[in-house]
Amino acid sequence: MARKIDNKVKINNVKLIIDRKVTVEEVAYKLGVSTNNVRHWLKVYIGNQKKKRMRLIAGIALLLIISVPIILFTIFHNKTKPVSEPVVQDKVAEETTDVKTNTDKKSIYNGMGKVFIDPGHGFSDSGTEAPEEFGFKLTESEVVLKISKRVVEILEANDYDVVMSRTENYDEKQEDKLYKISLTERVRLAKESKADVFISLHINAYEESNNVNGYDLYYCEKDDKYNEEAEKFANKITDKFIKKTGIEKIRVHKEPRRSSYQVTRQTTMPSLLFEMGYATNKEDAKRLLDDKFLENIAMSIAEGIMGYLTEIYSM
Numbered sequence: 460m461a462r463k464i465d466n467k468v469k470i471n472n473v474k475l476i477i478d479r480k481v482t483v484e485e486v487a488y489k490l491g492v493s494t495n496n497v498r499h500w501l502k503v504y505i506g507n508q509k510k511k512r513m514r515l516i517a518g519i520a521l522l523l524i525i526s527v528p529i530i531l532f533t534i535f536h537n538k539t540k541p542v543s544e545p546v547v548q549d550k551v552a553e554e555t556t557d558v559k560t561n562t563d564k565k566s567i568y569n570g571m572g573k574v575f576i577d578p579g580h581g582f583s584d585s586g587t588e589a590p591e592e593f594g595f596k597l598t599e600s601e602v603v604l605k606i607s608k609r610v611v612e613i614l615e616a617n618d619y620d621v622v623m624s625r626t627e628n629y630d631e632k633q634e635d636k637l638y639k640i641s642l643t644e645r646v647r648l649a650k651e652s653k654a655d656v657f658i659s660l661h662i663n664a665y666e667e668s669n670n671v672n673g674y675d676l677y678y679c680e681k682d683d684k685y686n687e688e689a690e691k692f693a694n695k696i697t698d699k700f701i702k703k704t705g706i707e708k709i710r711v712h713k714e715p716r717r718s719s720y721q722v723t724r725q726t727t728m729p730s731l732l733f734e735m736g737y738a739t740n741k742e743d744a745k746r747l748l749d750d751k752f753l754e755n756i757a758m759s760i761a762e763g764i765m766g767y768l769t770e771i772y773s774m
């Protein structure tokens with residue numbers, strides 16, 4: 460004798476009501492769904508063999524109908540936190556240019572002009588360093604030399620003449636332990652080279668706060684014609700730097716004479732001083748240990764220089 464299935468289902472709070480009057484012997488199939496550790500049983504009653512298959516199919520169908528809202532309900536309530544965006548995104552644009560970095564490539568730059576590269580500090584003057592508590596070592600005189608050498612390689616591969624204020628960091632034959640290259644000497648070498656452009660590379664530091672970070676490009680305010688050229692040169696480097704590194708900005712500073720850097724003030728060609736991040740800021744400092752980042756900085760400096768020179772030599 461078939462008994463009716465009490466299959467009232469309240470969808471909104473996912474409750475399955477089962478006929479409690481039937482005996483266990485009459486239950487042929489028990490199908491369950493569970494949510495939040497509470498198991499709901501759907502009982503399918505069999506009256507006779509003829510209707511067995513029909514009732515089984517009806518039971519499974521009913522189970523599926525009930526399961527869908529329960530599963531959705533469970534998923535919705537277990538969704539405790541949204542999936543967050545990755546903190547660090549690789550925003551580096553994969554630029555394809557015809558910069559000559561090896562002998563197989565054809566350069567888009569005309570190779571005309573002379574460049575003076577000034578890696579800051581060196582020898583007895585190591586420049587700034589990352590604080591000990593960062594747990595890694597970063598020394599300004601070493602990093603700026605590494606970047607400078609790569610810039611020179613790229614420039615020379617594209618047929619530019621390059622002069623450097625130094626090519627070494629330590630000189631074992633150096634008798635004088637206090638030896639360093641003075642700013643006055645750097646200016647003298649730059650003037651003597653008759654280079655078309657000058658760039659001095661440094662790493663910044665701010666001992667009072669580890670939060671201060673970022674990239675700064677300085678030039679000295681002179682006459683209008685000079686300022687225009689220095690600004691144009693700075694913009695070439697800024698544009699390339701943003702494209703290649705994914706860093707959002709460089710602060711460009713037009714410094715009044717009295718507060719300007721000696722190497723930008725006393726040299727006569729368009730001259731920039733680039734502070735490539737803060738050794739006292741952990742993120743900036745870490746980036747300077749990443750070879751891919753260093754390559755991108757070097758490429759952006761070299762391409763900025765070549766872009767500027769190509770423009771002035773084609774006018």
Ligand SMILES: [Zn+2]
Binds near residue numbers: 580586587662
């Ligand atoms: Zn420095």
